[in-house]
Each structure stands twice: as structure tokens, then as C-alpha cells.
């Protein structure tokens with residue numbers, strides 16, 4: 527099948543096999559089919575997700591982590607990083623300020639930090655839900671099913687837990703403290719509990735090939751995720767992978783575009799890591815399938831400590847000023863701003 531025909535078929539619902547996915551991911555910059563891929567990804571976004579970008583506020587409330595992820599700067603073997611935990615009041619006050627600035631989704635993210643017990647997380651959820659009509663996404667890693675159940679009951683609407691790589695052997699190598707099966711189990715349980723689920727993976731991890739990326743896309747499709755974060759791998763100096771090559775932003779954009787063609791309604795963020803490597807590629811993501819952006823809102827003194835991967839921090843501005851900047855950035859990219867909570871498009 528010709529590449530153009532393949533792209534058309536996928537936009538219409540055909541599920542590509544591994545080889546067909548690889549064929550598209552291999553398109554190079556000179557190939558005319560490449561611009562067709564991005565064009566089609568934008569058309570599919572407009573059809574299924576409209577031309578509005580969802581802006582979410584993310585509160586990275588603790589950088590303590592019990593995990594040993596080989597790529598992540600928060601891994602518990604990193605003794606150089608200064609650890610912090612936000613108090614419940616600080617978290618709720620930040621959420622309130624974000625809500626006042628116009629955010630309708632609050633993402634609560636942290637390392638896997640069991641200091642925040644089930645009770646503490648529930649208190650945070652209850653108090654944030656009390657602020658107004660907003661959606662809460664939890665991104666706190668692997669917990670007991672009982673806890674997930676309780677969080678859902680208390681007000682968590684969505685859960686973000688990336689599968690990181692769908693290659694089971696690679697996953698297990700990069701996560702010596704855990705394994706792929708338990709990650710997969712969490713995703714399935716969360717879905718069963720009625721959460722809108724988010725997953726995703728990194729592009730350019732060492733030992734990852736085009737076939738791994740094909741597996742990642744097929745995995746997301748089989749899970750029917752509501753959101754998928756796809757970003758380039760960035761080596762962090764305090765990790766085992768410090769000497770590895772960073773992921774390609776070009777390849778990441780192709781993966782995002784193909785994800786849009788395959789997943790249709792799924793929310794796809796222009797990931798922060800994409801912007802860290804290349805700000806222009808982050809803007810380009812909005813015309814290649816992405817329809818979500820996440821903005822950190824925790825106090826600036828904590829942001830520099832939440833260093834999953836090295837990144838430059840911007841000048842200190844208020845939550846409202848930063849929100850206004852993002853709105854301008856979206857309009858400049860030729861898109862509109864969504865003022866809804868941004869629930870899954872799959873919820874009818």
C-alpha cells in the first residue's frame with residue numbers, strides 16, 4: 527500500500543500493524559508523505575477534538591520518590607537533590623489560585639511518596655473539589671486498588687500513569703523496583719473503577735527501536751486511553767542513563783501525529799519535555815495532533831526541585847500571568863482556548 531493511502535485509511539479507522547506503523551515513523555524530512563501525515567493529523571484533531579486547546583494546571587506537590595526509574599532525576603538513589611513536600615494547605619491554596627486564574631483541571635502529581643496516606647490524599651481531594659466546578663487528575667503512581675477506589679469516590683476524576691514503554695523486558699530493566707505487569711494491572715484497574723485514564727511513553731529511550739514505538743502505539747489503542755502523554759527522553763545527570771543520547775523531537779512529532787490518527791478522541795498533550803528540547807517543536811505539536819498543554823503552578827521555589835529531567839526555568843511570574851502567557855501562545859499557534867473542564871471526548 528502506498529504511504530498516502532495508508533495514512534488515509536488510518537484516519538478513517540483502519541488499525542495499522544507494526545510494519546505499517548514503522549513505515550510511517552521512518553518518513554524523513556524530504557518525503558512528501560511527511561507533510562501529509564502532519565496535515566492529516568491536524569484534520570483528525572479538528573474533526574474529533576475541535577480546534578480548542580485544553581490548558582491544565584499541574585501541582586507537583588512532592589519530589590520524594592520510592593522508585594528507582596533509570597531515567598528519572600527523582601529516583602530515590604539521587605542523594606544530591608533537595609527533597610520537598612507541600613503541606614495540604616499549600617496544595618489547596620495553589621489549586622484555589624489556579625482556579626481563580628481560569629484553570630478547570632488540577633493535576634496533582636508527585637513522586638511515589640507514601641507519606642501522603644490515603645487519608646491525606648482524600649482530604650486534599652475533598653478540599654480541592656470544594657473550590658468549584660473543576661476536574662482533578664491524580665498522578666501519584668502505583669497504589670493499592672483499595673486506595674484508587676477511595677480516591678475515585680472522594681473526587682478524583684482522572685488518573686495519569688504512563689506505561690513508559692510497552693516493551694516488557696525494557697520496562698523491567700528501567701524499573702528495577704517494579705515490573706510491567708503491575709503497571710498494566712494498575713491501568714486496567716483504574717479504568718474499571720471509572721477513571722478517565724491517561725498513559726503514555728517516552729521516545730528515544732536507549733534500547734528502544736521503531737518496533738518498540740509501534741508496540742507503544744498499539745498498546746495505547748488496545749487500552750483505549752482518554753489521554754496519552756508522548757515526549758522525548760532527556761538524559762538526567764544523576765541517573766544511570768546520564769550518558770545516553772536524548773530523544774529526537776522530530777521522531778516524537780511523528781509519533782504524536784500517528785497517535786492522533788490512530789486514537790482519534792484521545793487527549794494528546796504537547797509535552798513539557800518536547801518544549802525543553804525545542805520550543806518551536808512544542809508549538810508544532812499543536813498542528814500535528816496535540817490538543818492539551820500543562821502548566822506548572824506550584825510555588826517557584828519547588829519547581830526547580832521537581833527535576834525529572836534538566837530544564838531551564840522561566841522568569842518568576844504569578845499563576846495568572848503565566849496563564850495569560852499560555853493563552854497568548856495558543857492564539858499565536860492559530861488555535862482557540864477551551865474554557866471547559868476538558869473531560870474525555872469519549873464521554874457522551
Ligand code: 5AD
Nearest residue numbers: 597598688758759760761799834835
Ligand atoms: N526524560 C523524559 N521524560 C521523563 N520522564 C521521567 N524522566 C524523564 C526523562 N529523563 C517522564 C516519564 C514520567 C513523567 C512524569 O515524566 O514519562 O511518567
